[in-house]
Amino acid sequence: MTYPSRLIEEAVNEISKLPGIGKKSALRLVLHLLKEDADVTHLLCRSLTDLRTNIRYCVICHNISDGEVCNICSGTHRDHSLVCVVEDIRDVMAIENTQQYNGLYHILGGAISPVQRIGPSDLNIESLCTRIQNHNEIKEIILALSTTMEGDTTAFYITKKIKEAFPHILISSIARGVPLGGELEYADEITLGRSIVTRAPYNV
């Protein structure tokens, strides 16, 4: 593709570096910005620069935060005895949106993956142990990691580490099984098989 202007080409190149946006979509966005008022572009750029420059992370749970400690960690109505361990900030937002959980979080920043050269020391695992040591109110660690090889490895590593150092801490995992509203015939074999093996008492 040849572009009519060097400026267009550079903007398209930069936008198409973003995940999921190809050259054609990037060109569409560029032409959209040119059609709109200059303010639209300036507001967009200001908010992105602002974000990248001023973003802070909670010193306790590593969540994104406006201050030193995030709203969740500093919340007095929160159950400080529960810590839910997740890979990513998006997981926190997903769980928060369910409005079913009232405890705290701990964001690992990924999962152990030898292929991507991510080891335990690249994740916030050490800080989880320090956190358990310093906060006596923590009673339970809930593992909410992906059911991938990486997630399972990470869960295994964390469980082993915490059980050794803090035997009094309860370690649990979010329930795995057939999704609510899902029909059995469409559930994949592994999920269905596991949901039979790990069946739970039926409460009416």
Next chain:
Amino acid sequence: MTYPSRLIEEAVNEISKLPGIGKKSALRLVLHLLKEDADVTHLLCRSLTDLRTNIRYCVICHNISDGEVCNICSGTHRDHSLVCVVEDIRDVMAIENTQQYNGLYHILGGAISPVQRIGPSDLNIESLCTRIQNHNEIKEIILALSTTMEGDTTAFYITKKIKEAFPHILISSIARGVPLGGELEYADEITLGRSIVTRAPYNV
């Protein structure tokens, strides 16, 4: 969706104003930018601001240009007797990519659309007439507009206007018909019907 930080929320809001990007995709892009080096964000913002601030339009054909006159209009190897009228800058790029056309262009900046309140005076039609008047070398106007109601209305309007003022100018339209490589049974009725009515001599 509740966001963990005001900065994230603002960036997501600005990005999701772009066409085809929703809140979820916007959040994905924001988290991607946070994961990457700050340079990625700064380069992106610089190229966008640069684009919006310094972009220029060719004074002859209204194409995007780095200088006062675009590369195509100032090209000496171009056929200056042909002017292809298109709606959009993207159309120029699409035709240029075919490498089958060696003439000039004239970008209208849209099509006549009473619904969207776009009248002839909102498009670069008057400047097309002035251009024909000032450039005696122009012999043919090729209409390459969409086959929509808006495109057809615009083509009709331009044809009428040019025929009245410049009866010596040849007005043509790009060929409409069954696409190359297309099978007849999959062509829509209107295209197929029209391709029979406007059949052309068969040259071997």
